[in-house]
Amino acid sequence: MKKSQSKKEENDLSKTDFIYVVSHELRSPLATVKNAIEILSDGMAGEITDTQKHLLGIANKNINRLNFIIEDILDISRIDSGQIRIEFAPVDIKEVISDVVISLERDANEKGIDIIKSLPEKIIKVNGDFQRLIQIFTNIVGNAIKFTGKGSVTITATEEKEYIKVSIKDTGAGIPPENIDKIFDKFFQIRESTSLSSKGVGLGLTITKKLVTMHNGKIEVESELNKGSTFNVFLPI
Amino acid sequence: MKKVLIVDDDKDLIETVTFYLTYGEYSVRIAENCAQMFKILKEEKPDIILLDIMLPDMDGITACKHLKTDPDLLSIPVMMVTAKGKREDIESAIKAGADGYIPKPFSLSRLVERIEEILAHH
Numbered sequence: 001m002k003k004s005q006s007k008k009e010e011n012d013l014s015k016t017d018f019i020y021v022v023s024h025e026l027r028s029p030l031a032t033v034k035n036a037i038e039i040l041s042d043g044m045a046g047e048i049t050d051t052q053k054h055l056l057g058i059a060n061k062n063i064n065r066l067n068f069i070i071e072d073i074l075d076i077s078r079i080d081s082g083q084i085r086i087e088f089a090p091v092d093i094k095e096v097i098s099d100v101v102i103s104l105e106r107d108a109n110e111k112g113i114d115i116i117k118s119l120p121e122k123i124i125k126v127n128g129d130f131q132r133l134i135q136i137f138t139n140i141v142g143n144a145i146k147f148t149g150k151g152s153v154t155i156t157a158t159e160e161k162e163y164i165k166v167s168i169k170d171t172g173a174g175i176p177p178e179n180i181d182k183i184f185d186k187f188f189q190i191r192e193s194t195s196l197s198s199k200g201v202g203l204g205l206t207i208t209k210k211l212v213t214m215h216n217g218k219i220e221v222e223s224e225l226n227k228g229s230t231f232n233v234f235l236p237i
Numbered sequence: 238m239k240k241v242l243i244v245d246d247d248k249d250l251i252e253t254v255t256f257y258l259t260y261g262e263y264s265v266r267i268a269e270n271c272a273q274m275f276k277i278l279k280e281e282k283p284d285i286i287l288l289d290i291m292l293p294d295m296d297g298i299t300a301c302k303h304l305k306t307d308p309d310l311l312s313i314p315v316m317m318v319t320a321k322g323k324r325e326d327i328e329s330a331i332k333a334g335a336d337g338y339i340p341k342p343f344s345l346s347r348l349v350e351r352i353e354e355i356l357a358h359h
Contacts, residue, residue, distance in 0.1 A: 024320055027341070028341060028342055029249075031250075031341065032253055032342075035254070035257070038344065039257060039260075039345070044260050
């Protein structure tokens with residue numbers, strides 16, 4: 001028993017080192033490429049043509065995409081190896097939603113999608129970790145915008161017994177019934193999705209579900225094809 | 238013109254950072270390890286030192302402690318370049334007397350912002 005315990009600790013430690021090395025060794029060269037692109041795009045190394053600027057924009061966009069993927073892989077590895085801890089404190093869920101909406105408003109505006117907040121006047125406190133809650137709702141609301149061609153994303157919050165229920169309802173593509181059980185699986189993506197601008201590798205909802213569970217909450221989804229989806233997040237008060 | 242001493246062993250990073258800083262209002266000196274840094278500091282005093290946490294001959298934290306206990310050098314602000322997501326790096330940097338830190342990777346504009354913040358408080 002003792003032996004296997006120390007073996008496990010050893011494995012966890014090497015996993016921690018692995019994550020650290022991956023994070024450092026992948027992020028640093030990417031940052032340097034990004035910096036070189038920034039210098040060139042700003043015209044600091046000489047004037048550039050519109051075509052050159054456009055191509056540098058493509059390079060930059062794809063560096064950002066790689067960065068998102070690395071962050072997601074690191075997050076899931078950190079969660080799986082127990083390196084992410086939830087720092088519980090009373091959090092006003094309205095503040096979380098407001099911050100998330102501000103950060104995603106531009107994406108929504110670009111697609112002509114309205115984000116509607118339907119929240120009660122009073123402060124709604126949950127017991128959670130502010131930064132992680134931001135991450136949870138950025139993922140869900142971000143997905144809703146990504147998979148909605150036109151229409152709106154509506155966010156509501158209601159009190160239900162010992163939980164606060166936050167619902168994110170979109171008027172998007174919906175999830176095919178055969179896929180609804182798989183959407184929280186690692187690396188699952190709806191391939192036939194019309195959105196090619198996808199910035200991840202199919203880890204967003206896996207991370208989201210794990211973070212919700214770590215909050216002692218739960219997440220459920222209802223969906224109708226071509227009508228839209230609703231994600232319900234239940235968080236303990 | 239403010240003088241920045243960059244202590245890092247990543248040559249490509251040094252080149253992009255140097256390009257950006259010298260394009261702006263800074264002059265730059267470079268040390269690729271701590272031995273070079275201490276040698277340069279005998280010749281001239283920069284306005285700020287940008288010190289990486291992982292260096293080939295001595296870790297940045299130990300180097301920072303040396304800087305902050307040397308009466309000739311302790312007044313030079315030190316900004317530690319820490320690894321993103323490593324809280325213990327930041328704690329050790331502050332304990333070692335660093336005047337600020339920036340997690341790596343950073344954008345060039347963010348780096349200049351941090352340098353200006355530290356110089357303004359000095």
